[in-house]
Amino acid sequence: MEVVFLNRLSKQNEHGDESFAQVWIGEHEGIWSAGWSTHHGTDESTDDLWYEGSLWQELLHVYRHELALKMAEGYRPLIHGVFHEKERTAGRGQTLQKLYCYSDLFPRDDVYEQLTMWRRQKAVAERKAPYFIATNRLLRLISVFLPHTKEELLELPGMGQGKVSQYGKELLTITTQSDRTTPFPLDWVAEKLEEEAFLSWIYKQKENQYRQELDKFSLTKMILEGISDGLSLEHIGMKADLQRKEMIEAMEQLDRDGIDMEELIRRELADVSEEEQAAIWSAYEELGDTLLKPVMLQVYGEEKAAETGLDQVYERLRLVRIRYRHQEASDLQVG
Template sequence: MEIVFLNRLSKRNEQGCEDFAQVWIGQHEGRWSAGWSTHHVPDESIDDLWYEGSLWQELLHVYRHELALKMAEGYRPLIHGVFHEQKGSSGRGQTLQKLYCYSDLFPRDEVYEQLTMWRRQKAATERKAPYLIATNRLLRLISVYLPHTEEELLELPGMGQGKVSQYGTELLTITKQNDRTTPFPLNWVTETLEEEVFLSWLYKQKENQYRQELNKFSLTRAIIEGISEGLSLEHIGIKTGLHRKEVIEAVEHLDRDGMDMKKLILKELEHVSEEEQTAICSAYAELGDTLLKPIMLKVYGEEKATEAGLDQIYERLRLVRIRFRHQEVPDRHVG
């Protein structure tokens, strides 16, 4: 095997001594591998194979996730850039990350519960999704730093002038009921947080991010494999654990990314007459392909669509829309 990347890492153990490890990526006859070697005593190591396969992108997702776990444990690299990604945030971006870090490490749960109860009531009154009023992260910041003025509210990331004008008075009514032990401005946070504590928190955030990316990649790969194997939407759903509607949404996304969906669409539409498909395409040409309801009403009518089953009709419309958009591509480039 040819080693194409190798880096040494270390961390201090409970006895104050350094533990050493190596992370590596190798390649042999078109197959990639990545792993971790822990060195407990000279000339003795324990190897952990993280990945072995033919897909570089899959290796990268697994490698980043596993490495973030190790760095959250306290391992630090001899040479930076171990994640093989664009340079991380610095300056203002890192300052904001430290505000988030402190709020995670020193929560005020009782205040946070007050704020979430206020948000639920406000969302019900305004008929909005709760996150549109304030995200969990923003409420966490407010609960920990306890601003007492509108100017202090504006110091918190995610709290713009619009939200302050709309909700500031109500939020301050809650925060002023609670004693605070830390001042504004918040520049003390950077000085208070120990660098190693912050780095471990930061790598934990990376681990969560990379786990989500790995799950998404694995799911996408399973869908692509299912399509290439000639599976139906139903069987792809069984293979991936997704609801049928979620599979169609994934298929639409993959189509936009340039994946060939013809095989699957032909399979799913084989019981739909050419006359019906032509009527749907004609409706798209006349009304546009953004909204599905006008197409449904024009082709089927409300009563007929309800009788046939709205879920089935909308699924059919979405699949035909993929075909329609590919048929329309040459016309869009004319002239």
């Protein structure tokens, strides 16, 4: 095997003792491999093979995810740039990251639970998705830093003037009920937060990001292999451990990413008449493709849809919508 990348890493424990490891990428006759070696002494090491296969992109996803896990544990590289990307943010970006980090490391779960209950009630009353009211991250910031005035609320990222005007009074009713031990403005956060704790938090965020990217890559690969093998949507879903609805959601995302799903759509709609498919297409042209219910009512009506089965009807609508949106995107590119 030819080693094409090698880096040494070290980690210190609470007693100041240092341990060492190596991360490596190699290639032999078109087969890529990546792994981790932990050194236990002068000549002893434990090897952990992370990946072995022919796909460089797959290797890269696995490598980044596994390495982020190690760096979240405290390992630091001898040579920086192990993710082949910009490692650190600076300026205001880093200041915001440190606020998020501090709120994760020093949570106030009691206040956070009160805020999530408030958000849930508000979402029901306003008929909005909860994240439109406030994201989990914003509620975590509010629960930890406990602003007592509208001006202090505005110091938190994601809390603009509109949200303060709309929800500020109710939020302050919750936060002012709790004693706080830290002041505003929040300049002190950057000084109080230990650098190693911040770095480990950063790499934990990377690990989450790379895990999602790896899961998406693996699912894409599985779907494309299933299409190539002539498998049905149900059989691909069984291999991926996903329900049919989740599989169609994955197909919609893949089509948005530019991967043609037509062959699988054609197989899944083989038992749906051309007239029915044309009626669905025409309804999209007339009503738009954002909402499915108006299309369902125009094509089927409530009674016929119920007889056919609502799940089956909506599945057909979504499959045809993937094809419709793909065609719309192609027409725009040609135009």
